[in-house]
Amino acid sequence: MNKRRWQSVLIRLLCLTAALVLIWPLTPWDNAPRAVVETSPLVAICASIINRAIGFTAGIGIVFGMLSILKKRWFCRFICPTGLVLEGIVHIGLKRTSWWSRWPPLGQYAAALTLVGALIGYPVLLWLDPMAIFGSPFAIPVAGDLLSGLLAGSVLGILLPLTLLLGGVWCGRLCPLGGFQDQLAALKPIIAGGLRTFRIWVTAPPRRPGKISRSRRAVLASLFGFGLGLWGRNSGLARAASEDAPLRPPGALPEEHFAGVCIRCGNCTAACPARIIRPDITGKTGIAGLLAPTIRYDSKEYCREDCNLCTQVCPSGALQALDLATKQRYIIGEALVDTSICLLTLGKKECDACVVACPYKAIAISWDENQYISYPAVDPGKCNGCGACEIACPTNPVRAISVWSLLPDTSTAGSVVAAPRFLSG
Amino acid sequence: MADKLTRREMIRALTTGGLFTAGSMTPLAALFAQQLGPAVRGPQPPEPALPKAPATLIDGKVVQPVRELPVLRKTRILVVGGGPAGTAAALAAQRQGVEVTMVERYGHLGGLATGGLVLAIFPIYNRDGKQVIRGIGEEMMQRLDKLKFGIVDRNKPPLYPVVDAEAFKYVLADMTLQSGMHAYLNCWGVDAIIDDSGAVRGAVFESKSGRQAILADIVIDASGDGDIYAAAGAAFTKVKDNIGLVSRMGNMDEVDMTGGAEAEHASTEPVRKRPTHGAPVTQLDGKLGSQTPAPRVNWLNMKGPVADGLDVAELTSLELKHRIALWQNLEKVRQKPGHEDAFLLETAPQMGVRLTRLLDGVQILTEDMMKNGTTFKDVIGYSGAFANVAEFQIPYGALVPKKTENVLVAGRCIAADFAVANITRLIPVCWVTGEAAGIAATLCVQDQCTPRNVDIAKLQNILRQTGVYLG
Incomplete structure (x- = not known):
């Protein structure tokens, strides 16, 4: 192993340790778990689109994204803790299977789909972001029961055996963040070479004859993302209109957006000192709402008046950051x-x-x-x-x-990011 | 014929004042009977004429002329009120060997615990289910234990004991007679007697015997409404609270409370459905109310509207309306299949007046103290845990008026803010403040001091000896 590789491994181990320390959370900063997930450029950009604002930690993620234009997939190679974990497993797993390398770049389509979804308030596959996946197991011990806990960490749970069997398929083909970085890197010649290169990029000839072009696939993925986003929103709207809609943590977006914007990172579940935020596994909220956090008052705990932790740790903007006084006025139900x-x-x-x-x-x-x-x-x-x-x-x-749950207020339902409802004064 | 009537007359004499005939078997009751003397039925010899001084109409105003009042008794300790606080105070003091006189407005003892049908002895346990209210109240419950249908759910926290009102009246009558104290029923304390310095020296009463005075070294105001300290000029806060009328209904369903307060089954169909806004929906059927010691008799609480417990017009209007509503609700219950024979056993003789006056005491017990579990050097007892409030200490200072001398306060009208009084007004907590006031009064008499100078260590010592829990 050469010196350069050692440096890379050292940096990645440091990043893994830092991520663990911040998500645990072992630091005094309430929003540390949020910062970890928001270093992902995909999460940062989607959250900024949804929130119509760029926070400090999201800003870091966006800068990281810009760096990806210059250096292809540098984030994967130096920062991504999920990537490091999976790479470690690749080494002990069945490495020979690489037939998947002929798969199309599904991660790129997932990223396109998600970004378009974000534009209409429903970033469809953002929950597959590796930074969100890395955080989700931390919710397992506080998810309420074993089944909820196992489901909360299920994406990582699927990735581990998948990597054991198929090697680096996730990082190479499936990861939306990896795909997003590939797309960003593809911008480099455009920026460098101007419009001419752009035309070539857009009309790039198909790699194999008889297949639809890469750009057409990207457009199709985007349209698909738009459709999925609409479907997710409509199912959310239907849910919001029901009499027994799930209760969401304080700061939650309206129900028609919440389940889509939430990336199931488990930060809020892990942060809640009362342990009343649980991933929804009842299926009452449909596939679109699966594993999104709900509030349950089935223990001896309630949403404490002196706590706003869950609103501080959400990287996706599904839970808006609220100060304590504002959180007390946020209407959960x-x-x-x-x-x-x-x-x-x-x-x-x-x-x-x-x-x-x-x-x-x-x-x-x-x-x-x-x-x-x-x-x-x-x-x-x-x-x-x-x-x-x-x-x-x-x-x-x-x-x-x-x-x-509050019954839908017809005056706010339907807009892209309707204001959550607060008590006055 | 005449012989038979005389015997009935004798029995009436023995039971004068509503005292139970069973008590007449004790020597002390015989003493009471001797005091009454043999009575002759029919026209009585003329009594010596007392100077009459009725109220007079002068220029359209009603004027009460100055007049001397007959002194019914001179006593060491006068307890005004024979409810939970008053009986506990009087019994505790009498047992210390100090002469006690207790005066009660109604024809029975026990106040709201019996006459008000507040049958649940709540709260007596701390968070861990340990009984923290003991002493004389525990002794009363032990006596009820021996009676059939006297008390249920003893020592089964978190379930609270529920007593039978008539059994409790019997127990209190018996304890009062055996103690050797002097007691007067149907006797309404209407005024304080104060001396030049403003110290309380007794109280004035109205009864069928007219307006009379009782003089005492120390007065314990266990009137519930603080009638005596208010008359003496002590500062207080007037409050309004809900006033209802509790009742007992017969031929009802057995209500299963065995699962404990945490697992009461109030619902017949355990389906979670979204309640609607607007007018409350309720169902009046045989499951109304909760169990009493008597089989198929349920006691039905009524919180009632907020009203002024010191306004006779409001009280009258409420009591009439309450009785009408209770009968109408009974008829609704009877319409339910299987409950055609439900009946209204009784409406409480006393309306459920919760709070009226709260003393401005040496130490006002506040909500913060209650919630923070503040401890006091002059602790005289505990209240049990109530909802999300843990057990908390009650200081002696809450029984002593800030300025007025020679009066101790016990029961619901002690020095507490409105939130605390919501708990200190409850039956067992009234036992606690009553017993402490009674013992403190005996110390005042024995040590010749005023209530604010009582030796706290001595007081706590005696309380501990008599089984009171002080932590």
Whole structure:
């Protein structure tokens, strides 16, 4: 092994260690896990398109992307921790299978598809980004149960045996970030040689006769991405319109975008000290919503009023970064009371567990003169759906007070990035 | 015939004041009966005429003339109120060998625990299920243990014991008679008696015997509404809270609470469905309310609307409306198949007035102290854990008015802010403050000091000896 290769391995090991330390997180910075994932140029650019803004860490990712124009796939060779892990496995695996090298550059199509999807608010395959994949296993211990945990780390779980059997197929052909870097590198002669080279690049002759051209494939991939993005959005819209839509963590984009923008990196699940953010494996949200984080109030924990960690670690913009005061006003859902099973209303017990539990003093006992009953009344102007009432409610198995998704507000639904709903004041 | 009537007359004499006949078997009850003397049915000999001084209409104003009041008793410790706090205070003090007089507005003892049908003895456990309210309250429950249908769900945290109101009235009557204290029922404390320095020296009562005074060294205001300290000029905060009327219904379904408070099955169909906004929906059927010791009798709580517990017009209007609504709800229950024979066993004799006055005490117990688990050097007992609030200490300072002398406060009207009072007003916590006030009053008498100068170490020592949990 030559000196140059040793240097490369050393740098990559350092990057792997740094990524581990930042995602764990062993550093005092709340948004360290976010920075790791956002060093991926693909994530950084998609997130910037979706957020209509470029953050500091996304800026790093974009700079990294620009460097890829100059030096093809340098990110893979020096930074990518997933790549390093997989390369290590290639060495111990069955290396001889390289028949896949005749595959088309699927990663490039995935990148094109994802970028076009991002333009309409649905970056379809961004969850295949290797930086997101690297982070996802960190959510396993806090995913709630074994199955959720295994599914949360499933992409890496599939990649490991795949690499064992087929060698470097992921990095070589499938990785959207690798493909994106190839596309960026292809820009180099355009920038260097001007329009003439561009024309050649666009109309490049097919590598093998009888197949559609590379550019046509790219266009098709983009159209496909557009279609998938629309489909994902429509399924999200349908979900948002249902009465029992999943509850998303604070700062989440509206439901029609959320599941698509989320790259399943597991950062929010891992960050949540209450462990109420879990990847959705119920299938209730369809394929488009699989493994996207949901909030569950089925333990003795609620969304704490002194915490905004999940909003700080999201690299994709699916969860917008919110300061503590803003997070407290973000509406996760609305607490609704089923008076037909409420202990207070039925005169079983002088219960005011929900009233006492509410950190925002949003619940008060009300008196209904007509029916001559008392019931807990929730002030929708104060309730952000934190779930403190739900976990305090003593009825079993169904809670008399529980948090439900907001029904769609027809005035905001339909736009590309509709504003999440906040409490006023 | 005449012989028979005389005997009935004797029994009436023995039970005067609502005291249970069973108590008459004890020597002390015999003492009470001797005091009454033999009664003769029919016209009575003329009594010596007392000078009459009725209120007079002068220029359209009603004026109460200055008049001397007959002194019914002179006593060491006067306890105004015979509810959970008052009975605990009086019994605790009498057991220390100090003469006690207890005065109660209703014809029974136990206050809201019996007359108000607040049958759940809650909260007595800490977070870990350990019983932190003991002492005299525990003794009352032990007596109820011996009675059939007297109390259920004892020592089964997180389930709370539920008592039978009549059994509890019996136990309190028995304990009161056996203790040797003087007790007056149907006697409403209406005013404080203060001396030149403003210190409380007794209280004035209205009863069928007219307006009378009881003089005492120390007065314990266990009236619930703080009637005596307010009359004496002590500072307080007036609050309004919900006022309901609890009832007991018979021929109802057995309500299964065996799973504990955490696993109460209130729902017949455990399906999670999205509740609607707007008017509350409820179902009135045989599953209403919760169990009591008596079979197929459920007690039905009513929180009621927020009202002024010191306004006679509001109280009257509420009580009438509550009774009408309870009957109408009963008829709705009867429409459900299988519940045609449901009946309203009783509506509570006392309305569920929760909070009216909160003392401005030496130490006001605040929500922060409660939530932070503040500890006090002058701790006199604990409240049990309540919802998400852990057990917390109650300081002696919360029983002592900031300025007014010679009066101790026990029960729901002690010095606490509104959030804390929501817990300190509950039955077992009233036992705790009552017992401490009773012992403190005996120390005032024995050591000839005022309540604010009581030897705290001595007080805590006696409380510990009598089984009170101080941590």
